[in-house]
Amino acid sequence: MGTIEQKVIETYEYLHDHAEISWEEVETTKYIKKFLEKSGCRVTVFNDCTGVIGEYGNFNNDLPVVGIRADMDALWQEVNGKFQPNHSCGHDAHMSMVLGVLMKLEENPELKDKVAVKFIFQPAEEKGSGALKMVGKQVVENVDYLYGVHLRPIQEAKMGKATPVIVHGASKMYSATIKGDDAHGARPHLNHNAIEIAAQIVNMMSQIHLDPRVPHSAKMTSIQAGGKSTNIIPGNASFSLDLRAQNNEIMEQLEKKVRSIFNSVQDLYDVEIDITDVAGIVAAATNDEAIAIMSKSISETLGEDNLNPPLVTPGGDDFHFYTIKKPSLKATMLGLGCDLQPGLHHPDMSFNKDALMNGVNILYRAVLNTY
Template sequence: MKEFIKSIEPRIMEIFHHLHSHAEISWQEYQTTEYLTQLLESEGVRVKTFDDHTGLIGEMGNGKPVVALRADIDALWQEVNGTFQANHSCGHDAHMTMALGVLFVLKKFYPKPNGTIRFIFQPAEEKGTGALKMVEKGVVDDVSYLYGMHLRPFQEIPDGTAVPSILHGGARFVSGKIKSDDAHGARPHLGQNAIEIGANFVSFLNSIHIDPMQSYSAKMTAFQAGGESSNIIPGSATFSLDLRAQNNDTMEELQKKVDGIGQHLANYYGVDLSLEIDASVAAAEVSLEAQEKMKASIIDVLGEEKCYSPLVTTGGDDFHFYTIKRPHLKATMLGIGCDLAPGLHHPNMTFNHKAMLTGIEILAKTIIKTVEGEGTA
């Protein structure tokens, strides 16, 4: 298998560079969906697209068990060298490439699987809403095992290593509005200063206390109030909050405290203060069975010394909504050490592209072992 993967390296790199240079943001991955559709169909894979959103699934084989591999397909919108553009700074271009590489390997070494292998090319991971849409479409209802992958920065694991699961934390993105009347700068007693309310909100966020054994954070990440006239006290404002927690129960407790802060400030200042959850990303729910299968493949490919323990990270991924919404799923996500620097979401992120070849081999072996094991269970 390793020699075959090496022989298709030029094709793998060509696919990666195409996807990298044709990045598209969440829910607008039209060209990406079309490119993947054409490539999968050319490989003889059954393809299903969706009338109302981007993304697709591809299948090979028939019957049960159904084992799936998910790759996210969207990019971020950010400033790169002075220009705002869609940019694959989170590695989704590599994830798509690895999924396709796994397909090429399976066609060569496992063309008639004892079950169904499903490739899920999921949109809008960066919005935290793509996995939920795919769940809604039923794409994992009949799946037994679900695998994913993610490049990891050098600060977490070194190049040439891998982890059998990524224990992401939960994330929640909240938008807020303060609504009141403006006042004259000379008569502050006739109104409420939305900027002052926002400052107090930040202060209260910094005073939240939850079990110190649980990792969490809450911070204001955007605030807009006032205009060009410096003699007007703004009564209204909009703001954004970013909430993080290492497990889902802590996230719910954190949300209750944030809601309490909003209610308190609204009552104290006599303003209309509303909070709305724009998107959430669930904390990881990892199957130990899936993790062990991934671990065995990592050891097979890299050796035991290069297989690191499950990685706890404060980052989030909507991959974990699949198991939250469909508890029967046995899922885990491969973490790939690849000398990724300076970090995920940095506009000029780079990584060792050859690490994709390692990821392809690990994932292909895991899928084959899983289908064969389930098929004989």
């Protein structure tokens, strides 16, 4: 195993073993900052949030700036009976591959005056808010091309194959509360059971019918109601919803339907439903030039037979906020086959680590092919 391969694997193992959740990627930021500084990057960190930026190459002339983005955060998840930060979405792999590109550039010092590469290590992708924070920090203001990467489940891309673009859908996450009064278990006529109200919301969402040609879904993903006393009918509850749609237009329609359900349920049961938080991710805005560059890079690295077509997936990623907020940005996300199973966000997610160097080499070629 060569030096870069060893370093990439070692980096992955460290980041995997030191996972941190959204907005708490403090040690991860320190680790990457140190790595970037040792590699001669001009490094930027922030005093009000995690995340770190490294600039490598020649930023003093008219070269286009190529950004490479890696998400940093882990999920908070039950693993073997214990809740802990867990990199079951592959962000540890993404960071390792992007650092591997920097290693490849260092290995070819003659390129330093010929490229301008901005390494963007972004926090809080899982919250859907990290990219917007980086946009607010003007991180992509001088960036012309932006490349991302994401491991793909085995059902979407097998080991040794890759897609030049992931056409993610839009998503919205709602947190809300039901506000009513508790009642004695023997007197159900004196209140409205918050659990039954939540069930009514679930039933009504299942009856939403939008354009069947566009994938979409709405489901309740958490609910907390009641306490230790089993003879109290709870009048209060808190719950979360996850909404998905393959494009932004259907997402807008879906949101209107859900908010209409809230209003109807409030009137029917004479309770208050307060929306306490809304977070969301827009659907992908694709760029043909960036996709063509990534396609060429995959073909050169893995062979033309291993270039998969564009991947349409109901999953979401806040990567697409960069292009929504800066429409001139030419961006795409590499989808990397790695035999990932049982699936993304599964607590026991695993993948073929040999794919890490495939990702490094594809992204490295994408940088070179951009110039």
